[in-house]
Amino acid sequence: MIDGVQVKKLRVIPDERGRLMEILRADDGMFKGFGQVYMTTAYPGVVKGWHYHKKQYDNMAVVKGMMKIVLYDSRENSPTRGEVNVFFAGEYNPVLLHIPPFVYHGFKCVSTEEAIVINTPTEVYNYGEPDEFRVHPHNNDIPYNWDREDG
């Protein structure tokens, strides 16, 4: 796993009324502070990425549908430099992904319905100067192809 990335298995508590699932707690080891909470979604087949941040840690959970979330470590002094991690996150695999600054991340909706991500980053979004750096999803030097792998 890429250095600094953490995965927390989330527990779904179902009953006859519906479901409840905790996502991020202030007493989790991965909690590094609260910036804001927001939702972002992708329609089936859409890739959103690549992004990275210089200061912000992301804490992402997929609460509807399924996303393929891919991380790439290009950090010069990282012991896992060059590594790519792929996670299938969502209703069939409820997890919280903790992503450190400078780790590239992106996601593709692999479900037949819109997939919904809840992100709880450590920083507020700065409209004038977002801590948000982007690389084209397909034309780049990142060793990852977003196509579905049939087998």
Ligand SMILES: Cc1cn([C@H]2C[C@H](O)[C@@H](COP(=O)(O)OP(=O)(O)O[C@H]3O[C@H](C)C(=O)[C@H](O)[C@H]3O)O2)c(=O)[nH]c1=O
């Ligand atoms: C993050 C954010 C964005 N915006 C605006 C900026 C754009 O006009 C619009 C869409 O944002 P963006 O294209 O950045 O959305 P995503 O591609 O889903 O990416 C966002 O969510 C993924 C998971 C990331 O990891 C990104 O860092 C984060 O920016 O919402 C806001 O107004 N407030 C916000 O807090």
